[in-house]
Amino acid sequence: MLASILASGLAVGAIYALIGVAYNTMFSASRVMSFTAGQLGMLGGVLGSLFVLRLGMPYLVGLVLTLAACAVVGVITEVVTVRPVLKSLDQHLYVLSTLALALMIQHAVAVQWSTEPHPFPRLFGPATGGITDEKFWLPIVACILTIAALEFLYRHTLVGRAFLAIAEDNFAARALGLPERDLRIASYALAGMIGALAGFAGGALLLAFVANGPLLNFYGFVPVALGGLGNNRGAIVGGFALGIFQQAANFLVGGIFSSVAVFVLFIIVLLVAPQGLFGAPATRRV
Amino acid sequence: MSVTRRQFTAGAAAAGASTVSFPLPAIAQSEPIRLGWLAAMTGPSSAPAIGFNRGVVWAAEQINAAGGVKGRKIEVITRDTQGDPTKAVNATQEMISALKVHAIWGPTNSGESLAVTPIMARAKMPNIHPCVVDSLIDTTKFPNAFRLAPSNTQWDDAVRGYCLKIVGAKKVAIIGDTTGYGVAAVNASAAGFAKDGGEVVYKANIDATQPDMTPDLLRARNAGAQAIVVWSTSTGMDARLFNTRATMGWDVPFVGHPSMSSGEIAGLVDKPANWEKVYAIGYRSCSYGDDGKLPPRNRELVEKLRGKVNLQDTLLWWVAGGIDAVNLVAQAVDLGGSSPDNIIKVWNGLQKYPGYFGDYTFTTTEHNGYPTEDVVMSAASTAKDGSFKLAPGYKG
Numbered sequence: 001m002l003a004s005i006l007a008s009g010l011a012v013g014a015i016y017a018l019i020g021v022a023y024n025t026m027f028s029a030s031r032v033m034s035f036t037a038g039q040l041g042m043l044g045g046v047l048g049s050l051f052v053l054r055l056g057m058p059y060l061v062g063l064v065l066t067l068a069a070c071a072v073v074g075v076i077t078e079v080v081t082v083r084p085v086l087k088s089l090d091q092h093l094y095v096l097s098t099l100a101l102a103l104m105i106q107h108a109v110a111v112q113w114s115t116e117p118h119p120f121p122r123l124f125g126p127a128t129g130g131i132t133d134e135k136f137w138l139p140i141v142a143c144i145l146t147i148a149a150l151e152f153l154y155r156h157t158l159v160g161r162a163f164l165a166i167a168e169d170n171f172a173a174r175a176l177g178l179p180e181r182d183l184r185i186a187s188y189a190l191a192g193m194i195g196a197l198a199g200f201a202g203g204a205l206l207l208a209f210v211a212n213g214p215l216l217n218f219y220g221f222v223p224v225a226l227g228g229l230g231n232n233r234g235a236i237v238g239g240f241a242l243g244i245f246q247q248a249a250n251f252l253v254g255g256i257f258s259s260v261a262v263f264v265l266f267i268i269v270l271l272v273a274p275q276g277l278f279g280a281p282a283t284r285r286v
Numbered sequence: 287m288s289v290t291r292r293q294f295t296a297g298a299a300a301a302g303a304s305t306v307s308f309p310l311p312a313i314a315q316s317e318p319i320r321l322g323w324l325a326a327m328t329g330p331s332s333a334p335a336i337g338f339n340r341g342v343v344w345a346a347e348q349i350n351a352a353g354g355v356k357g358r359k360i361e362v363i364t365r366d367t368q369g370d371p372t373k374a375v376n377a378t379q380e381m382i383s384a385l386k387v388h389a390i391w392g393p394t395n396s397g398e399s400l401a402v403t404p405i406m407a408r409a410k411m412p413n414i415h416p417c418v419v420d421s422l423i424d425t426t427k428f429p430n431a432f433r434l435a436p437s438n439t440q441w442d443d444a445v446r447g448y449c450l451k452i453v454g455a456k457k458v459a460i461i462g463d464t465t466g467y468g469v470a471a472v473n474a475s476a477a478g479f480a481k482d483g484g485e486v487v488y489k490a491n492i493d494a495t496q497p498d499m500t501p502d503l504l505r506a507r508n509a510g511a512q513a514i515v516v517w518s519t520s521t522g523m524d525a526r527l528f529n530t531r532a533t534m535g536w537d538v539p540f541v542g543h544p545s546m547s548s549g550e551i552a553g554l555v556d557k558p559a560n561w562e563k564v565y566a567i568g569y570r571s572c573s574y575g576d577d578g579k580l581p582p583r584n585r586e587l588v589e590k591l592r593g594k595v596n597l598q599d600t601l602l603w604w605v606a607g608g609i610d611a612v613n614l615v616a617q618a619v620d621l622g623g624s625s626p627d628n629i630i631k632v633w634n635g636l637q638k639y640p641g642y643f644g645d646y647t648f649t650t651t652e653h654n655g656y657p658t659e660d661v662v663m664s665a666a667s668t669a670k671d672g673s674f675k676l677a678p679g680y681k682g
Contacts, residue, residue, distance in 0.1 A: 001504070008498040111329075117522030119553040127556035130533060205497045207522055207554065215495045250501040256464060256491050 005247045007131035011205055013243020014143035015041065018198035019220025020227065020235030021146065022191040026077075028167035028230050029187030031089055034098040036077050038217025039105040040070050040192055042210060044199020045120055046113050049208035052121040059123055066200055067193045074192025077101060078185050102217065109210045117211075120203030127204070135204035142201030146194060147236060163187060167230065219246075222262070226269055227278045234278030318361035319354075319619050321346075321612065322381035324392035324402070329368040335394045337600035337672075338416070339364070341608025342391070344595050355616045358624075362612070367393055371401035378402040382409045388624040389413070391611040396422065403428050412629040414614060416607055423653045430626070432633055432653045434607055434614070434646065436661050438471065440654070441567050444661035445515055445541055446478050448565065452663075452679035453539060455513035459488035459506035461527070462517035471517035471543075479515075487511050494520035499530040507536055516542035525554030532560040540564045540666075547666035547674060549599070561667040565677040568664030571644055572602040573676045580673055587642050588671055602672035603643050610641035 022037045047069050051062035081097035124134045153160035165173040166183050174180045199212070206212050222242050227234020245265060249258035269277065323342055325335040346360045354360065363385055365377035374393050381387045382405070389412040393399050396419035406413045407428040415422070416435035423433050436444075449455045460475050462468030469491055476486045487509035490502050506514060514531075516524065524546045531538065540546060540563070547566035555561045574580050580588060584606065591597060595605060614633065622628035636655070638645040646655035664674030 004498070004500050008500070012497060116548075116550055117520075117525075117554065118550070127529070206495070209495065209522055211495050247498065247501075250496070250498070251504070254490055254502070254505070256493070259493070 007136040009244035009247035013240035014139040015202040017236040017239025020223035022195040025191035029184040032094040039213040040195025041199040041216040042213035044196035045203040045208040048200040070192040070196030071189040074188040078188035117207040117209035228276030320387040322387035322390040323364040326369040327366040331369040337604025338608035341605040345609040345612035374398035459511035528560045564666040565663040566666040570660040597672040606642035
């Protein structure tokens with residue numbers, strides 16, 4: 001039972017963590033919580049299945065096209081739903097605009113693809129069913145590689161430092177001559193690719209299924225809130241913790257009550273640490 | 287003799303009425319029989335309607351090619367409701383008020399039917415449909431509504447009977463999804479097992495997107511379940527249950543909802559063997575035995591349809607049900623005329639009417655026309671020409 005909790009919990013947790021990182025990447029560049037993050041994960045699975053299984057493309061080509069398509073969705077999100085509401089962030093209009101786009105994506109996929117789950121291609125041979133199955137380890141590997149790539153980007157490249165600069169203080173970054181709008185678009189494209197990778201790597205586990213959109217929107221947001229807005233490390237720890245806790249709750253109290261258990265824990269954590277476990281307390285200059 | 291203005295007006299009105307009323311019977315006898323067809327041809331629940339439609343079109347063509355019903359052609363007027371109750375309501379009102387159809391076949395899903403059944407009842411519109419929700423048939427509230435397919439209760443009876451009498455499983459686990467249908471079906475099924483002496487050792491509703499079914503199947507196994515009864519329309523959940531059973535090395539049978547025999551499951555199971563020992567609700571008329579042969583009536587039908595109606599991507603019972611719906615309307619008009627009262631009167635008197643999907647019996651107090659004994663279990667992975675092999679234990 002422990003092996004099953006860990007294998008399944010860590011795999012699902014890795015997907016939640018990646019969706020959390022996609023939320024954060026968009027948030028850092030714009031101070032907007034874009035509720036399209038879960039749909040990017042869903043699109044990763046659906047497009048991966050479309051390109052590789054239905055159109056018969058090689059895996060690598062399918063992956064590249066999926067990442068590219070979701071990067072475009074990320075850019076569209078920025079242009080259509082974020083940019084028009086940036087001037088009135090305090091009114092939180094982005095909640096409506098990003099949710100509206102998320103619903104449009106959801107319905108477009110339901111009509112064009114199907115509302116039924118479809119199989120996702122096996123990248124490393126037939127299913128074994130046990131804990132060594134790729135559906136369990138592939139999302140974890142994808143998550144680790146993404147963390148490493150983001151660390152490299154943010155710490156060792158000029159573009160990455162520019163991302164950090166606008167995340168820290170976009171007014172100061174603009175004053176220094178950084179192209180804030182271009183960097184924001186690039187951040188949304190990057191978030192699109194991270195979300196797509198979550199769906200592609202988790203395709204064997206979650207299937208190519210339109211209903212994964214709302215699921216990932218919801219459970220991908222929990223690690224962000226637990227870990228602190230904009231804090232990738234917090235989102236990753238929160239994602240894995242959520243996955244394991246959810247799977248343990250599935251075993252101990254049953255599926256229908258595991259969601260209740262997850263949200264009870266979520267509320268307790270936010271009562272104890274409103275800024276999230278890894279977020280800095282809000283400070284006000286006096 | 288003087289004629290007052292009042293006498294003149296009355297006389298003129300009588301003469302006018304007699305003038306316009308004479309040709310009416312002639313028109314009624316030659317006008318086409320307008321059959322309204324509320325079909326969710328597009329949208330998420332379109333698969334059944336697409337199958338039914340093939341039968342409807344074929345049956346109408348057959349009748350019209352043979353000269354129609356007493357010389358009257360069948361005119362099928364289709365409206366795509368997209369599975370949306372609002373669109374179904376609009377289409378129903380159009381059919382009743384503007385198109386003046388003689389009878390309505392459909393809708394094909396219960397959500398739409400719940401919305402339109404009272405409207406049709408108010409208009410006394412003869413309606414026949416294949417929706418399973420029990421409350422849709424009520425001869426007091428909806429004396430115009432007739433069911434051509436089994437109800438939920440009939441499905442439930444068949445599943446329970448198979449588990450208790452044929453599989454010999456007294457201890458069962460009942461699993462459904464978290465939709466309204468899943469929760470209601472699990473509770474009704476559990477009550478039925480308890481009533482008939484079965485023991486429900488585990489009962490659960492699972493979110494259809496839950497990626498790992500191990501916790502629930504472990505609990506069911508530890509509780510001593512000898513069969514797993516599944517009430518869900520989610521093929522993803524079905525396939526995950528089958529894959530998990532294989533991983534656990536458990537050979538418990540799955541019995542339940544027809545979605546377990548959906549062709550989509552073939553692509554979702556890790557290997558074909560995982561789909562064996564799965565028995566989904568099916569129908570005797572559309573099931574073949576060990577000899578691979580359908581019952582004679584439908585063997586003949588499949589031969590007639592070959593090359594004309596595609597059965598590879600649909601279910602035979604959908605096509606057969608569509609044919610039967612058209613034939614039932616034609617039969618009613620043939621015997622009693624096309625007025626609503628006559629159609630309903632003829633249907634109320636049908637005794638074992640030999641359709642392709644089933645032998646229907648309706649009375650004034652029972653509008654569930656499908657015979658319960660013909661609801662059987664099918665081996666889920668054995669689809670052939672839209673039909674399935676009878677599950678083990680039945681006489682072919």
